[in-house]
Amino acid sequence: MSDADTMVDSRRRDTQPASSGDTAGQDRLSVRRFRRAILRFAKEHARHFPWRHSNDPYEVLIGEILLQRTRAENVVGTYSEFLKKWPTPDRLARSSPDEISACLRPLGLTKRGPMIYRLGLALDDLGRTPSAPEELLPLPCVGPYTASAVAVFAKGRNLPLVDRVIARVLRRYFGLPAVRRPDADAELIALANELVKSGRAREIWSGVLDLAASVCKSRPCCSECPLRRNCLSATT
Ligand code: SF4
Numbered sequence: 266m267s268d269a270d271t272m273v274d275s276r277r278r279d280t281q282p283a284s285s286g287d288t289a290g291q292d293r294l295s296v297r298r299f300r301r302a303i304l305r306f307a308k309e310h311a312r313h314f315p316w317r318h319s320n321d322p323y324e325v326l327i328g329e330i331l332l333q334r335t336r337a338e339n340v341v342g343t344y345s346e347f348l349k350k351w352p353t354p355d356r357l358a359r360s361s362p363d364e365i366s367a368c369l370r371p372l373g374l375t376k377r378g379p380m381i382y383r384l385g386l387a388l389d390d391l392g393r394t395p396s397a398p399e400e401l402l403p404l405p406c407v408g409p410y411t412a413s414a415v416a417v418f419a420k421g422r423n424l425p426l427v428d429r430v431i432a433r434v435l436r437r438y439f440g441l442p443a444v445r446r447p448d449a450d451a452e453l454i455a456l457a458n459e460l461v462k463s464g465r466a467r468e469i470w471s472g473v474l475d476l477a478a479s480v481c482k483s484r485p486c487c488s489e490c491p492l493r494r495n496c497l498s499a500t501t
Pocket residue numbers: 434437438480481482485486487488490491492493494496497498499500
């Protein structure tokens with residue numbers, strides 16, 4: 266796997282917008298075409314990870330936190346190990362920062378141990394793991410992207426998701442300039458809203474992430490991309 270590929274999946278910098286924009290500057294036909302194409306791609310090429318088969322906000326939240334710096338394929342083993350040791354927030358609250366750090370060592374996330382421990386304490390205090398972004402945001406380890414991702418992937422909320430990997434795919438396909446950070450790019454955020462306005466956000470964002478990991482990498486493989494026909498940046 267190349268360095269470029271590694272960059273693709275090291276995607277989870279928290280860059281989700283705090284609020285969405287108004288309307289996309291894209292024409293509706295382009296948006297409809299992208300939706301159709303990415304849903305078809307998602308159906309045919311979905312990657313199957315354990316966190317994708319859960320609608321438990323705690324399990325999805327842990328998955329999102331572990332994905333913040335690492336390729337998804339590398340997270341699977343540690344994710345399973347983590348949930349085996351600490352299947353619920355109260356069990357996590359009864360662990361220790363050092364134990365958590367040791368579990369995260371294969372992912373190079375040992376520094377996260379104390380913060381994830383504090384997350385366990387906070388969730389235990391709450392008595393549940395929330396799935397609404399506004400309730401998740403004040404918690405340790407949770408930034409705007411993670412908060413929205415839990416709502417989308419655990420509960421199927423139709424929210425925009427914009428991190429730097431999703432931004433890369435959308436900017437290429439729709440020909441948007443990368444002039445600012447994704448979370449500060451009103452046009453991109455409006456487009457992300459438009460894409461999920463009529464539902465199926467979970468499949469759409471999973472599909473975009475899978476497209477980014479397989480063909481729309483840092484160095485895109487446009488000749489193999491099923492979206493190339495209408496992509497404004499296709500190189501073939
Ligand atoms: S055609 Fe190329 S640039 Fe466009 S979405 Fe596909 S891989 Fe990305």
